[in-house]
Amino acid sequence: MNIEIVSIAKKEKSIYDPLYKELEKMISRFAKVKDTEIFTKDVTKAHTISPDAAQKAYTKALEGYIGKDFCITLHPDGKLIDSFEFSKLLNDKMSVKFFIGGAYGFEESFLKKSNSVISLGKVTMSHKIAKAVLLEQIYRGFSILSNHPYHK
Ligand SMILES: C[S@@+](CC[C@H](N)C(=O)[O-])C[C@H]1O[C@@H](n2cnc3c(N)ncnc32)[C@H](O)[C@@H]1O
Numbered sequence: 181m182n183i184e185i186v187s188i189a190k191k192e193k194s195i196y197d198p199l200y201k202e203l204e205k206m207i208s209r210f211a212k213v214k215d216t217e218i219f220t221k222d223v224t225k226a227h228t229i230s231p232d233a234a235q236k237a238y239t240k241a242l243e244g245y246i247g248k249d250f251c252i253t254l255h256p257d258g259k260l261i262d263s264f265e266f267s268k269l270l271n272d273k274m275s276v277k278f279f280i281g282g283a284y285g286f287e288e289s290f291l292k293k294s295n296s297v298i299s300l301g302k303v304t305m306s307h308k309i310a311k312a313v314l315l316e317q318i319y320r321g322f323s324i325l326s327n328h329p330y331h332k
Pocket residue numbers: 253254255256257279280281282283284285286298299300301302303304305306307310
């Protein structure tokens with residue numbers, strides 16, 4: 181199975197990189213994870229204009245990715261699900277794409293194009309922390325599906 185995490189984020193070194201690597205290694209027995217970070221010139225410019233302009237720029241930057249495969253968008257106001265429901269989203273899929281937004285989140289039209297819009301909890305996290313939590317839930321989800329003791 182292939183998983184791609186597409187984030188509105190600058191391609192730069194992060195203190196979380198070793199954690200991402202470790203979690204991706206754990207997941208690798210179940211799926212291959214591709215980590216795609218996108219931050220276009222339009223996004224940089226839109227950030228100086230308004231939150232609406234920023235959201236529109238995110239949609240434009242991500243339009244080549246949404247609509248292909250099973251698309252799951254992470255959004256603080258999305259459907260609050262537990263790890264068992266999360267695991268069902270991974271079940272029987274060849275390719276899944278997860279989307280993590282920028283500082284201003286997603287515009288409604290982008291959310292409507294997603295197959296599923298989920299919340300990882302009622303708190304708002306930075307995109308970098310959201311990616312770490314997402315990776316851990318992906319590993320936990322596969323552990324649930326394969327009855328591996330990690331999830332207990
Ligand atoms: C800094 S947050 C954006 C906050 C923005 N005010 C909003 O309402 O979406 C950046 C990204 O991290 C992800 N994120 C942060 N907290 C989340 C949560 N509790 N559940 C799901 N995704 C979350 C989302 O993809 C979000 O677009």
